[in-house]
Amino acid sequence: MAKLKIGICGWGNVATGLYEQLTNGNELYSDWEISCIGARRDNPRCNPGSVKILRDIFDVVKEDVDILIELIGGVETARDLISEALNSGKHVVTANKAVIFEHGEELIKLARKNNVRLLFESAVCAGTPTIKMLSNDLSANKISKVAGMLNGTTNFILSNMQEGASYADVLKEAQDNGYAEPDPTLDVNGTDAAHKIGILSALAFNTGLPSPEFYIEGIEEIKSQDFIYAEDFNFTIKHLAVAKLSTGGIELRSHPVMLDINSSLAGLKGVRNGIQFDTDLLGAFHVAGSGAGRESTASGLISDLHALSKSNEVSPMNYPDFSNKPNILNFNDLTFKFYVYLEVKDEPGVLALISKTFADHNISFDKVIQKDQLQNGSVPLVIFTDPTIESEMQIALEGLADHPEVLNSKIIRIEDL
Amino acid sequence: MAKLKIGICGWGNVATGLYEQLTNGNELYSDWEISCIGARRDNPRCNPGSVKILRDIFDVVKEDVDILIELIGGVETARDLISEALNSGKHVVTANKAVIFEHGEELIKLARKNNVRLLFESAVCAGTPTIKMLSNDLSANKISKVAGMLNGTTNFILSNMQEGASYADVLKEAQDNGYAEPDPTLDVNGTDAAHKIGILSALAFNTGLPSPEFYIEGIEEIKSQDFIYAEDFNFTIKHLAVAKLSTGGIELRSHPVMLDINSSLAGLKGVRNGIQFDTDLLGAFHVAGSGAGRESTASGLISDLHALSKSNEVSPMNYPDFSNKPNILNFNDLTFKFYVYLEVKDEPGVLALISKTFADHNISFDKVIQKDQLQNGSVPLVIFTDPTIESEMQIALEGLADHPEVLNSKIIRIEDL
Numbered sequence: 001m002a003k004l005k006i007g008i009c010g011w012g013n014v015a016t017g018l019y020e021q022l023t024n025g026n027e028l029y030s031d032w033e034i035s036c037i038g039a040r041r042d043n044p045r046c047n048p049g050s051v052k053i054l055r056d057i058f059d060v061v062k063e064d065v066d067i068l069i070e071l072i073g074g075v076e077t078a079r080d081l082i083s084e085a086l087n088s089g090k091h092v093v094t095a096n097k098a099v100i101f102e103h104g105e106e107l108i109k110l111a112r113k114n115n116v117r118l119l120f121e122s123a124v125c126a127g128t129p130t131i132k133m134l135s136n137d138l139s140a141n142k143i144s145k146v147a148g149m150l151n152g153t154t155n156f157i158l159s160n161m162q163e164g165a166s167y168a169d170v171l172k173e174a175q176d177n178g179y180a181e182p183d184p185t186l187d188v189n190g191t192d193a194a195h196k197i198g199i200l201s202a203l204a205f206n207t208g209l210p211s212p213e214f215y216i217e218g219i220e221e222i223k224s225q226d227f228i229y230a231e232d233f234n235f236t237i238k239h240l241a242v243a244k245l246s247t248g249g250i251e252l253r254s255h256p257v258m259l260d261i262n263s264s265l266a267g268l269k270g271v272r273n274g275i276q277f278d279t280d281l282l283g284a285f286h287v288a289g290s291g292a293g294r295e296s297t298a299s300g301l302i303s304d305l306h307a308l309s310k311s312n313e314v315s316p317m318n319y320p321d322f323s324n325k326p327n328i329l330n331f332n333d334l335t336f337k338f339y340v341y342l343e344v345k346d347e348p349g350v351l352a353l354i355s356k357t358f359a360d361h362n363i364s365f366d367k368v369i370q371k372d373q374l375q376n377g378s379v380p381l382v383i384f385t386d387p388t389i390e391s392e393m394q395i396a397l398e399g400l401a402d403h404p405e406v407l408n409s410k411i412i413r414i415e416d417l
Numbered sequence: 418m419a420k421l422k423i424g425i426c427g428w429g430n431v432a433t434g435l436y437e438q439l440t441n442g443n444e445l446y447s448d449w450e451i452s453c454i455g456a457r458r459d460n461p462r463c464n465p466g467s468v469k470i471l472r473d474i475f476d477v478v479k480e481d482v483d484i485l486i487e488l489i490g491g492v493e494t495a496r497d498l499i500s501e502a503l504n505s506g507k508h509v510v511t512a513n514k515a516v517i518f519e520h521g522e523e524l525i526k527l528a529r530k531n532n533v534r535l536l537f538e539s540a541v542c543a544g545t546p547t548i549k550m551l552s553n554d555l556s557a558n559k560i561s562k563v564a565g566m567l568n569g570t571t572n573f574i575l576s577n578m579q580e581g582a583s584y585a586d587v588l589k590e591a592q593d594n595g596y597a598e599p600d601p602t603l604d605v606n607g608t609d610a611a612h613k614i615g616i617l618s619a620l621a622f623n624t625g626l627p628s629p630e631f632y633i634e635g636i637e638e639i640k641s642q643d644f645i646y647a648e649d650f651n652f653t654i655k656h657l658a659v660a661k662l663s664t665g666g667i668e669l670r671s672h673p674v675m676l677d678i679n680s681s682l683a684g685l686k687g688v689r690n691g692i693q694f695d696t697d698l699l700g701a702f703h704v705a706g707s708g709a710g711r712e713s714t715a716s717g718l719i720s721d722l723h724a725l726s727k728s729n730e731v732s733p734m735n736y737p738d739f740s741n742k743p744n745i746l747n748f749n750d751l752t753f754k755f756y757v758y759l760e761v762k763d764e765p766g767v768l769a770l771i772s773k774t775f776a777d778h779n780i781s782f783d784k785v786i787q788k789d790q791l792q793n794g795s796v797p798l799v800i801f802t803d804p805t806i807e808s809e810m811q812i813a814l815e816g817l818a819d820h821p822e823v824l825n826s827k828i829i830r831i832e833d834l
Contacts (some may be wrong), residue, residue, distance in 0.1 A: 302557030
């Protein structure tokens with residue numbers, strides 16, 4: 001069989017990692033040859049030998065390649081590049097979750113129209129199998145819920161905070177070690193995980209990609225103290241992205257949660273990613289693995305190359321029917337059990353005030369614990385609620401904020417896995 | 418596209434489960450139609466409606482079917498049936514681990530020769546993705562170790578013993594609930610897990626299937642007391658099947674182990690199966706899910722049907738090169754840390770005798786704990802050793818058995834995951 005010719009666009013950490021893997025002489029990689037690389041500048045980390053370098057990435061589309069691998073990142077230029085490649089009859093492999101989340105519908109239609117394929121295994125959890133697994137291995141199952149720790153940086157920070165480190169110190173350590181971007185905003189604010197759960201939701205529930213207006217919250221407000229309170233009740237804190245079939249629509253959200261410390265996902269440390277799929281036939285099914293880094297991403301990219309070299313078919317995957325717009329439920333209408341942290345003045349009547357306010361909004365308590373006085377003289381109250389409608393909780397907290405006795409408040413939703 | 422015609426051979430629990438799934442009207446299953454069923458007798462559990470019933474399963478091969486699904490179990494008749502089907506140009510899907518383990522090499526060659534495919538996803542961990550995942554999603558990776566809890570019955574028994582139940586009581590409960598076969602021998606003695614790890618080893622290390630003469634030990638000798646001692650040192654006891662690339666060959670074994678209670682596999686309870694794959698690119702990768710039962714098996718069978726209806730290609734999988742005979746290392750030469758349990762007479766000099774015997778065989782202790790006297794007056798000693806060669810441990814234990822002061826001994830190997 002003739003080797004498939006590859007053009008790589010982008011020449012950063014992931015692209016050079018893929019190059020090094022494909023050229024290391026391993027016979028696993030003998031199906032492909034790298035014809036050219038689109039790189040605006042050289043990368044001191046990697047010498048591409050005699051491979052043709054093109055300074056304009058769009059020139060890669062004009063070359064005699066079967067597969068274009070898009071690793072430039074970003075959204076709009078990546079969209080244009082992928083579109084041109086598909087329109088030129090080339091298969092495209094990408095690790096770019098943002099461009100798939102925002103333009104996947106249009107791009108997959110374009111691939112179908114041109115009788116080529118667009119694969120994106122590495123867009124979710126890098127090489128840890130998710131996309132093809134959902135579409136192929138789980139194809140017999142009705143999926144009712146996907147709950148994932150989908151961002152390695154976030155999990156690195158939280159699992160180190162669980163051991164007692166501070167948010168700022170761990171973030172710095174993650175940046176020093178290359179686990180976190182110099183600007184980690186999209187990781188720590190929940191956006192990256194939101195893109196990934198949006199893609200998984202479309203695949204799991206056979207809908208179009210959701211619009212980005214669902215509930216997204218980051219980990220910036222989590223404090224070491226929260227872990228100590230959580231642990232008292234056998235919980236830990238993780239960032240979770242959730243897509244769940246519910247009456248009348250889909251719950252879609254990306255935010256910190258309290259997890260039972262014995263649940264499978266709670267045990268994942270460091271940059272590991274993990275997902276629980278609730279299914280009708282397989283029950284709760286878990287995958288976990290390295291969700292970031294050049295090696296893991298190369299693994300996912302090569303599994304896509306492998307799928308292309310194995311089959312000439314246009315669509316090896318059960319791509320969702322993108323005409324079927326997902327109905328994303330209003331976050332305010334969802335029901336959660338809450339962890340509520342309040343700092344209140346040490347005065348008579350404060351607990352009565354709080355109890356009454358919550359009771360007025362139909363919020364009942366599972367547990368209430370008053371902690372030792374803080375240095376500033378205030379008293380922490382830790383409350384675990386019974387199931388409560390999100391909007392009622394928000395209104396109750398707004399009501400409490402009007403009272404000078406309540407100095408500070410925070411909620412973390414509890415997730416049952 | 419014309420529907421693929423299926424003939425189901427066997428009409429027990431798994432076959433009727435598959436039938437019910439495929440005929441429930443779900444559009445996920447619209448690619449196939451069941452043409453006939455080979456069933457020696459009716460099954461009161463399931464009425465196959467107007468589907469043609471053949472009392473001789475070999476008659477299914479003569480029917481106009483594209484795919485034969487072998488669910489009769491056993492080895493030799495299954496081998497004959499699969500061979501006839503492949504020779505008649507029919508694809509075969511099977512959940513039968515024993516026939517694949519014993520005759521997979523010959524059967525896959527036969528499939529290739531006849532330009533058809535033999536798929537067996539459900540042979541390992543039922544529908545929990547393992548076979549196609551190893552061959553496709555992990556195709557870029559060099560696998561160095563596969564360690565799996567591959568038998569649901571065993572794990573059900575051990576995880577209930579961990580909570581304090583006795584072996585006999587849990588086995589009875591498992592049988593009453595249908596988790597264990599009326600004759601559970603092949604499950605509890607480690608053979609079933611051994612078949613599965615043999616198959617995974619061939620796929621992971623690209624070799625032929627191993628001959629069955631590797632180390633296999635069951636869980637029959639595990640006592641509730643062992644869990645209590647294990648827990649004191651943050652271990653629990655699981656049955657693990659392991660295939661590991663090592664200097665000069667492959668470690669292959671199926672036996673009880675002590676696992677760190679915080680390791681990912683240690684947390685799997687009930688009939689769940691789980692596997693850790695150590696890989697070069699993805700690091701430690703885990704899957705876990707339901708590893709037995711008619712629903713889970715149907716999920717795996719349908720994922721194979723799906724692979725057949727998606728592609729006309731002969732080999733969608735990186736089938737191992739069966740000409741490459743695996744070199745299975747001698748178990749006696751392997752090195753383990755051991756948990757050693759001894760019951761000794763409460764007499765002066767006994768600890769000295771034991772210490773000297775072990776020292777004579779280069780076995781050093783990590784920890785030694787003398788427990789309270791038992792009712793019979795003997796004293797339990799719990800020893801955790803440093804890394805020790807298996808044969809040295811065996812000789813030391815034989816030496817101790819000659820001394821009347823040593824009443825009883827047992828070892829469990831410690832596995833680092």
